[in-house]
Amino acid sequence: MVIDLRLRPITECFLKSTTDIFPTYGCMFGYDLPESVVARSMELCCKEMDEAGINLGVAEARWSFAPQSDPIVPAEDVVDIVTRYPDRLLGAIAINGYHVERAIAEAEKYVVNGPCSGLSLELPFGFSQNPELPINDKSLQPLFSYMQEQDIPLFLTGGCIYGSQPVYYIDDMLKTFPNLRVFNLHGHVPYVNEIIHVALTHPNLYLCPDMYGINTHYARPYIDAANGFLQDQIVFGSAYPFIPMKPAVEVYESYFKNSTIRDKIMYQNALRGLKMEESDLRKI
Numbered sequence: 001m002v003i004d005l006r007l008r009p010i011t012e013c014f015l016k017s018t019t020d021i022f023p024t025y026g027c028m029f030g031y032d033l034p035e036s037v038v039a040r041s042m043e044l045c046c047k048e049m050d051e052a053g054i055n056l057g058v059a060e061a062r063w064s065f066a067p068q069s070d071p072i073v074p075a076e077d078v079v080d081i082v083t084r085y086p087d088r089l090l091g092a093i094a095i096n097g098y099h100v101e102r103a104i105a106e107a108e109k110y111v112v113n114g115p116c117s118g119l120s121l122e123l124p125f126g127f128s129q130n131p132e133l134p135i136n137d138k139s140l141q142p143l144f145s146y147m148q149e150q151d152i153p154l155f156l157t158g159g160c161i162y163g164s165q166p167v168y169y170i171d172d173m174l175k176t177f178p179n180l181r182v183f184n185l186h187g188h189v190p191y192v193n194e195i196i197h198v199a200l201t202h203p204n205l206y207l208c209p210d211m212y213g214i215n216t217h218y219a220r221p222y223i224d225a226a227n228g229f230l231q232d233q234i235v236f237g238s239a240y241p242f243i244p245m246k247p248a249v250e251v252y253e254s255y256f257k258n259s260t261i262r263d264k265i266m267y268q269n270a271l272r273g274l275k276m277e278e279s280d281l282r283k284i
Helices: 012-016 019-028 035-039 042-052 075-084 100-112 138-150 167-176 192-200 219-226 245-254 259-274
Strands: 056-060 089-095 118-121 154-157 182-185 205-208
Touching: 012 075, 035 042, 042 245, 056 075, 056 118, 056 154, 075 089, 075 100, 089 100, 100 118, 100 138, 138 167, 167 182, 167 192, 192 205, 192 219, 205 259, 245 259
Parallel strands: 056 089, 089 118, 118 154, 154 182, 182 205
Antiparallel strands: none
């Protein structure tokens, strides 16, 4: 079984959120674009999921690099795709850290009382028009308090160009909200050793290296940690559509010779973090 924590489906809005860097990223990691992306076909996407043995994917919506007032992938689009493919996809709606009241209202509408499963947050970057907003900023506390009370997971994009945020901000936030489930997507590259250290003291922090665990120099620390002391907190993500699903699964599975650990990384840790049961997964 496989749960893919980073699988953006083939819809116009999801494609719009990533299309600008498709060719560059595919080549960087050594892969051509998946056939489903070239054909813009959700049917082929589902076929590729089956071929890769992926039982469930998590689709995190994005706001944008620029501090605009609306997300690139609206909540309604997330609702639409998870409603059409309820056995294949979970959805996380995009929120903006500068609009906390709106984020709480949409969480109540689309997650607590709707079909979505979490919130997707990308903090502003160094080249944003807005100043950097630390994840432990007091202005965000009402949002995280609400999420903790309602048991809503946070899908935090925190790596590569997002990695400028100091890791100790995450540590501080998790100390304030120790029961908030956080999936750190992109594994907070380049601060790999630092985020691994933070995860050691926060069992509700799950690290998803996704594409940066494939054909990069960042992979080794994650592999070593997943094969040892952090085997309960690292999860698989393909980063599709940048990386084809089947090769991503094969690469990750090759890292783990111990089948017990391999099962944890490929689906069991995600099940626990998502508060799901194995019986909830679609059979392939």
